[in-house]
Every structure is written in C-alpha cells, then in structure tokens.
Amino acid sequence: MNTYLPDVALTETSAALIPLDWVGMQGIQLPLLMDEPGQKYPLLAQADVQVDLADPSVKGIHMSRLYRLLDGFAEHQPVLPHTLYALLEAMVVSHADCLSSSARLQLRFDLPCRRPALVTAGLSGWKAYPVQVDAVWQGGRLQLDVAVDVTYSSTCPCSAALSRHLLEAAFRRRFVGHSAVDPEQVAVWLREHGSYATPHSQRSVARVQVRLPEQAASLHLMELIDLTEQALGTPVQTSVKRADEQAFARLNGQNLMYVEDAARKIQHALQDRFAASSVSVQHLESLHPHDAVASTSNYLI
Template sequence: MSSPLPDVASSELSQALLPLDWVGMQGIDIPLILDEPGVDAPVHARADLHVNLPVPQIKGIHMSRLYTLLDRFAEHHAVTPASLAALLELMVSSHADCHSTQARLRLGFELLCKRPALITQGLSGWKSYPVIIDAQWQQGRLDLDVSVEVTYSSTCPCSAALSRQLLEQAFLAHFGARPVDSSEVAAWLRQNGSHATPHSQRSVARVQVRIDESAQCLGLLNLINGVEDALGTPVQTAVKRADEQAFARLNGQNLMYVEDAARKIQQALAGHFPSSSVAVRHLESLHPHDAVAFASSGLAFLPKASAEDRLG
C-alpha cells in the first residue's frame, strides 16, 4: 500500500483549546551508562520524559521522537550534566513544530555498590542505593537535582541513658560499697553488661541536592559516601562476629535522635551544593509509628505521606 498513513495529531484540532504544562511518557525501561567509579555495567533505569505544549490549537506531540532521542542517548552517552542538557535541548528542538520551549526528564534506578566489612579482610557484600535524577530545560538552561536514599542504623540517646542507669543500679545492688578488683568487675560485666538493650532501628535518609550545571559529573558515590560518613552507622552487608562487634561500637559512639541525623547530614552537605534538602525517617523499634525530621537549604523537599508509603 502506497497511500499515506493518517496523522490525526497534525490534521485535527483538540475539542478543548487549552495549553498543557507537560505531555510525554512515563516508566520507560532503559539501560543507562553511569560515569561513576566501580560502575562498569549499565544500570536498569525507568525514565519519564515530557515537553510542554503551549499552543492550544496543536492536538498532540510526537512521542516517538522523544523515545528515539532517549534511546540514542542511552546507547551512546554516559549520564552527566552536559549530556543531560544536550538531550533536553534536543527534546525541545525536536518539537519546534509544536512550539515547545521546555523539557524535563526523570531517571530512577538502583545504584549497586560493593562494600567491605568493617573488620574482616577480604569480606564484602553488595548494597543498593535508590537514585532519582530530575533534569529540566527551560529558558536555555539546565536545572538538575539528584536524590539518593541511604539506609543506616540509629540508636536512641534517651534509651541508651536509661539502659546505663539500669546497669549502674544493678552494679550497686551486686557490689554495694565494698572494694572490688578489676577482674571481678570484668567478670560481672561479661554476664550483666547488657542489663537492658537500648532501642535501635533501621533508618532511612533521603537526600536531594542541586547539581551545578557546569559540574563534570553527578558524583553519586561521593554524595552517598558523604552521607554515610556523616551518620557513622551505615548498615552492613556481609559480617562476621568481629564486624558485628565493630558495628555495635559504632552505634554506641553515634547515638542519635532523628533530629541529630537530619542536622548531621545537612551540615555535611553545606558548602558542597548550591542547595539541598534532607528527609530522615527512623522506623522506631519502641513505637508502632516512625520518627521523622526534615531540613533544607534553598531546595524544598515535600514529606512523603505515610499512607503513600504503605500503599506503595
């Protein structure tokens, strides 16, 4: 057949003549090349991409053009601020006939990193970090935000203090005021030193930062490492008893309320990014609800509703 295929988007007008903020596609599976140390294979990402449609008379955009641009980008380019800016600019220019002036792209994926054990030489395991990249092109410039999620352990300072008091009371009840030698005390502590266990829990920090458009790379691993260093108690992968003991020591040395965690992270980010925001969540072992805290510096971070979390 040689007859031309119908193109309704070009030949018909919309019944409601209104501009649209964004039109595009969501949840596109795509392999991405990351410019990160130790990440040699492409990661499986899901992409959302859109352009604006400001002219009411134009019925629809060319979604196949956007898909093709994304596919070529993923095949030939690593994800950097410069490559993202070039892709978004192409998305806009590909829709010149639609009078599009803005484009945006969201990329979500899991960054898989190998982490060594705290003590045991040669022992390591894999840890996954959820990452979201939000890039928008408007008025000839790039706005680029990156968010990462880091899981860590948090031990409550109040519960630790209460535990220490119980230990003190148990010590006095056993030994009283009589003189004791260090070996007797050490033997007692081995049996009774954990008279009560302070509540601690797995906790999650979501950190969002604005990346300067002139930056050479995204620096995802540097960001993740900075957050983990600030907290001091990132969760571990493969462990032996020596590693578990070292982790217990780290928790004891880094007691923190949810407020402490948010402040530690925000302080670590200060001066390294044009703007940032932090959302931390302690999945309480004492309560059936969570403790949360938020901090920001020039970048709004909307709290995620608990009902949304539970519904996925």
C-alpha cells in the same frame, strides 16, 4: 511507509484550546550507562520524559520522537550533566512545530556499590542505593537535582541512657557495701550481667537531595553517598563476621542520635559542598508501631 496512514494529531484540533505545562511518558524501562568513580557499567532504570505543549492549536505532541531520542541516548551516552543537557535540548528542538521550549526527564534506578567489611580484611558485599535524577531544560539552561536513599542504623540517646541506668543500678546492688572491688570480679559480673538492650535501635533511611551546579562534570552520586554515610557514622553493613558485628555495635554506641540529630548531621556535611540541599530522615522505630521523621532544606524558593 507512514505517508498514507492517518494522523489525527495533524488533522484535528482539541475542543478546548489550552496550552499544557507538560506532556509525555512515564515509567519507560531502559538500560543506562553510568559514569561514576568506580561505577562504570549498565543498569536498568525507569524514565519519565515530557515537553511543554505551548501551542494550544496542536492536538498532541510526538511521543515517538521523545522515545527514540531517549532510547538512542541510553544506548550510546553515559549519564552525565552535559549528555543530559544535549538530550533535553534535542527533545525541545524535535518539537519546534509544537512551540515547545522546555523538556524534563526523571530517572530512577538502584546504584550498586561494593562495600568492605568494617574490620575483616578482604571481606565485602554489595549494597544498592536508590537514586532519582531530575533534569529540566529551559531557555538553554539545565536545572539538575539528584537524590539518593541511604540506609543506616540509629540508636536513641535516651534509650541508651536508660539502658546504662539499669546497668548502673544492678551494679550498685551487686557491690553495695564494697569499699573496693577487684577488677576481675567486675569483669566477670559485666560478662554475665552487663547487657541491657536499647529499645530504640533500628534501621533508618535518609533521603538526600542536592542541586548540582550547571558546570558539574558528573552526577556526584558516590560523593553524595559517602558524605552522608560519613556524617551518620553507622551505615548498614553487607557481609560481616563476628568482629565486624562487634565493631558495628561500637559505632552505634559512639554515634547515638535522635532523628533530629541525623537530619542536622547530614545537612551540616552537605552545606559546604552543595549550594542547595534537602534532607529527610525516617527512623523505623523498634519501640513504636509508628516512625520518627525529620527534614530540612536550604533550597531557595
């Protein structure tokens, strides 16, 4: 039915004959089939997709070809390295008449995961992890980077020390002159007076990105999330009871960290597992109206 419809991409040329690095679409909404350990279900994503336009005499690429390939992929294929390879290769083949040799795809979505409470048996809740997948196909090779945002709690070591200093001073004032103190007296005093807040104790976010090996069988998203949360020790919780809240307070006290500490902890946990990784952390400070940030990377330039 399109035989008699005009197609200026074929009948006209551009005023400036210049090849283009990338041409395509962004913000395409589509459902994706995930295939992660314990995470096999569809979810809503946004996609950006482009190919290079190497032939300067071609006025425009075939957007509909890219869309149809992406739509078919989303409907029938799980998101895995080998399926992404096949999709991007097909996009390049579909634009042979444009002399295209490269294609790229970016996917953005939230990965839902049910997490158990710290101590209450049978209690759990959902947490969503923002994910970004960047795939580039060129010359028969796939470069695949995945990134996740992990939210955690951070308590400043200096603030904790200042809080402890206040507690120590108050204790000394109360029991000055006592050569011996009854443990029960101390327990009562601590219960009534032994609580000073730490001014730097806040929700924080780590952006973690790794490059997957070409032979990777999956996106390793849950592994990346688990490694990051284990390194930090204080991931935010979902459903809690008082016992879980108390356990979380203990975890924060045992894992005091500057923003520098957080970045180093994560990168140290990743460096033996992934050849290339980058970490960017942001502490949304409770003391200041600004944030503390740190980043590190071992990507080869």
